[in-house]
Amino acid sequence: MEKKLPIVCPSCESELKVNSMHCESCSTTISGMFELPLLLKLSRKEQDFILDFVKASGSLKIMAGKLGLSYPTVRNMLDDLIGKIEKLQNTPQL
Incomplete structure (x- = not known):
């Protein structure tokens, strides 16, 4: 079983x-306080979507076929992901 990197505190x-x-x-060993890269702040499912999207040369039509979903549904998934990425980029770092 593959261990998953936690991105939020379980407590x-x-x-x-x-x-x-x-x-x-x-x-x-390097010690310090480092931010996670933006893409690691996304869920595994979102990361997989991005990898598949890049491998499909950015084609929503290919993605729709691969996922067995309609083009508009995949477009909405991409729009949601873009919104989440923009929100993460605009979040002030402590």
Whole structure:
């Protein structure tokens, strides 16, 4: 079973930050307070949609066929995702 990277606190639902990173190859550890990249703040389903969309060369028609949904439905999904990304980009960082 693949472990999923948590992006919100399971206790208070605040956004989590990265505290340290470790290189398994040379055992270097970097500590600090780092923001998660914007795309990691999206759900796994949203990330998968973006990957599939890029692999479909940005074609909503191909996406609709792949997902078994209508073109307008996929267009609405993309519009919702764009709105969420814009909201995340405009959220002030603490």
